[in-house]
Amino acid sequence: MPDSGDIHAVKASPRADSQVRVYAVPPRKGAPPHEIVEGFLEAMTSDDSDFATARTYLTPETSKKWRPEASTTVLSAAPNSGQAVSGDRDNPGWDYPLLGKQVATVDSQHAYQPVTPTDYHRNIHLVQQNGPDGKEWRIDSLPPGLVLGASDFQRNYRSVNKYYFASGRNVVVADPVYIRQRLDPVTRMDPVTQSVKALLEGPTNWLKPVVESPFPTGTTLKEGTKTLAFDDRNALKVPLNDKASNVGRPQCMKMAAQILFTVKDVTSTRVEQVELQRKDGSQLCVLNGGQAEEFAPDRSGRPEYQYFVDSKNQLALLVGAAKDIDEPENVPGPFGNGRLPVSAAGVARDERTAAAVSKDADRLFVASIISDSELGDPVLRSRGKDRASRLSAPSWDGQGDLWVADRDPAHPALLRLEDGVGTPQDVKIIPGLDGARIEALRVSADGVRIALLLTKDGRTTLKIGRVERHGPKDDPVVSVAELRPAAPQMETVTAVSWAGPSRLVVVGKESGGVQQVRYMQTDGSSSAASILPGLNQVRAVAAADDETRPLVAYSEEDGIVRLPPGANWQTLVKKGSSPVYPG
Incomplete structure (x- = not known):
């Protein structure tokens, strides 16, 4: 440790080591205004009890009013203090602007709320007051709560x-x-x-x-x-x-x-x-x-298999936990024996039944995948003019209900089939989609949340909605409320899958960036460590709620691939598409 030399202030961000600990330092005697501002910003990143050291940079009155636990403003990097502006006779002192890009807020309930990156501009005002050693500069006005850079937020x-x-x-x-x-x-x-x-x-x-x-x-x-x-x-x-x-x-x-x-x-x-x-x-x-x-939300247990549509448009399966790559097998029944060429499928969480969309995406069927049953009538038809404007891939929730979107521009709808049978029920989205089209959907195991890929003006974004049920239990009115962004930093999203109780795996691009496969929390938060090894031209992805199960994806370049925990991508099948886990 040095025992001589000058002390220099350093910014806490950027920093990657979550074990780094910042110890706040109180203001030195006669510190000028800019040093008070820098010292206070650094002290906000510490673990000091009740932020006691940070409070020494404030006037006594301001310290009593400051509530650091009330909210946290998260910026892309540590806040910069801009050029100071001198006050006037009515408001003496100095104004220091705090500048940055705001990416999120955390409210008093500890809830993280991402925002589209926007310019952040607030002021810190300093005045001179009488101290034990004479006149000293202190902060008498500041933004509410804490203001932290993203790396400091992730560290703390x-x-x-x-x-x-x-x-x-x-x-x-x-x-x-x-x-x-x-x-x-x-x-x-x-x-x-x-x-x-x-x-x-x-x-x-x-x-x-x-x-x-x-x-x-x-x-x-x-x-x-x-x-x-x-x-x-x-x-x-x-x-x-x-x-x-x-x-x-x-x-x-x-x-x-x-x-x-x-x-x-x-x-x-x-x-x-x-x-x-x-x-x-x-x-x-x-x-x-x-x-x-x-x-537990998914009491059917750990998924046995991973499923995909093979080169013959038949539903096939792979053993989920196998360390060696085995040859895929077609499922029993009409989806695996060629009676119905399929384009996409959703497997019920008990792995006894599946829903499959026909090759032209105009019909939806439900059938057994454990026995050689007959192909019944379609449970749903779409009148869309082409494949892209017809039925989406289906998804099952933990209650056994089947969800699918009809992408027909003339008759767009989000539909739910109770227990996978019966008349499809129209699910209202409140407020509406404002012209956006549902491109794809995935329902959580608990049946309370739904992930939607929404396309508008050539851009596809990811939003999470709350599934509400009102009325009698045997015939509820179901709606999706309060859609919120789940990947606001991504300019466009290609695919999504649930990967745990509150985690998603998302394929998409940031503005000006290349395609990424990464984990996101349902509240829209993520970290640099959540980015997965690179994979080109990914069009679909599937994950299980059980984190020990490998991630599966479809790449136009590599076919069906999987990523076991702690390993690299492995090619399973050179030709195939639409990988899914049960759900």
């Missing part, structure tokens, strides 16, 4: 899934939020405790209309709880306040399941069970990992 925060129950169903739904990587400066809680606290605060506003929580209103962690400890059996004990003291066992088990699903990916410790405790320390209930699987 991590994405965590909170879990709630789909309304009226015993199925959990992921609700992604961002929490601090280490101790939270304001609460001093560790990441596990922060995650449970965020869970108890309730779902984010976007997801709230379609989920519910069995925790009684007002339930919090027992007062003073900063750390949730694991015992020697990897059981997590969670003490709650008196609002939860009288819940029954079924309700308590669902509460414990929410916590177990929430914390299992936060800690490196394998969570074997969760024990909920009353305020006095007595046990409410205990739930283990096996019991929690009862509430």
Whole structure:
């Protein structure tokens, strides 16, 4: 360590190492205005308790009003302080503009909201005040919350899934939020405790209309709880306040399941069970990992196979977990024996039934893929004039319902077939698509969210919608509400697939860039580490919710390929298209 020499301020961004830790430094005696601004911006990136050092750059009145936990503005790089402007008689001091490109905000619910990159311009105002060593410059006006560059945000925060129950169903739904990587400066809680606290605060506003929580209103962690400890059996004990003291066992088990699903990916410790405790320390209930699987969104288990359409327009399968590349087999029934040439298919999550679109994309059929059944009548027809304006590839949700889009410009529709049979029901999108056409769709395993590729003016974008069900359970009115961008940084998106409870794998291009295959969170966030090894001319992609299963893609150059965890792309079949996992 040097013991002499001058001190020079450095910008915290860019930085790739998530283990780097910034220690805030208070302002030095007689520091000029520009040094106060730079020091404050650096102090915002630290883990200082209650941002105490950052507050030393503020006037006492401003420090009391500043709420760093209220929101976070995320810029593409660390904010730059522009040319200072001197004040006047009515507003003495200095104005320093903060400049950058805003890419997202994080609200008080910890919800990440991406925005189309836009110019960010806010001001920091400084005044002189009397200090213990004479006159000193301090900040008396600043933007709300924290302002961080993207690399500092990724270093300090991590994405965590909170879990709630789909309304009226015993199925959990992921609700992604961002929490601090280490101790939270304001609460001093560790990441596990922060995650449970965020869970108890309730779902984010976007997801709230379609989920519910069995925790009684007002339930919090027992007062003073900063750390949730694991015992020697990897059981997590969670003490709650008196609002939860009288819940029954079924309700308590669902509460414990929410916590177990929430914390299992936060800690490196394998969570074997969760024990909920009353305020006095007595046990409410205990739930283990096996019991929690009862509430998993896709209870049909791990997918057995990967499917694709072969060179003869027949549905074929590959063994999903095989290390060696085996020859594909055609599925039994009309989709695999050539009775119906197909262009795309969707396999039900139990892998007993599939829906297939005819070669010309004008008809949709549903049939068994485990027995040699007859080909029945089509369940849906499209009157589109060409293949591109007819039926999309179908998708199954975890409830067994089948979804498909009719791309006919004269009669565009998003359609749902309950249990894959019966009359197709028109699903309304609220608000409307404003002239955009549904190019492709994928429904989540929980049936609460849908990913849509929407084409307008020659550009295809990715949006996530909330699936709402109203009315009687046996005949609900289904709609898709509040579409939001899921890959705003991409100029155009080619393909998408669900790849976990709140994760998507997306194929697309950024403005001026080349095609990428990358993982995205459903809230639109991603990191540089989420970009997968390069692959050319990708037209379709498929992933399983089980992360141990390989990613599968169709490349016009390489055919059907797959990417096992920790390996490179492998060619499976030179000629084929439309790869899918069940769902």
